[in-house]
Amino acid sequence: MSVPDDPKPLPPPEPDPEDCCGEGCVRCIYDVYDDAVERYRARLSEWQSRHPDTPATSQDAPPPSA
Numbered sequence: 001m002s003v004p005d006d007p008k009p010l011p012p013p014e015p016d017p018e019d020c021c022g023e024g025c026v027r028c029i030y031d032v033y034d035d036a037v038e039r040y041r042a043r044l045s046e047w048q049s050r051h052p053d054t055p056a057t058s059q060d061a062p063p064p065s066a
Contacts, residue, residue: 006047006050006051006056007042008047008051009040009043009044009047010040011037011040011059012033012036012037012040014033015029015030015032015033
């Protein structure tokens with residue numbers, strides 16, 4: 001049974017390679033992206049438990065970060 005008004009979470013957008021300055025920042029844009037991917041996967045897992053009849057798709061998993 002689906003929960004009404006419970007949209008499927010969307011994966012975070014991947015940063016453009018140009019967004020990284022290449023200076024070895026302590027908090028690189030890719031670190032921020034990796035954290036967002038972890039949060040997305042947790043929200044997606046919770047959403048899937050509320051919507052067990054909805055199959056997972058390849059769009060559910062964001063590509064690995066560079």
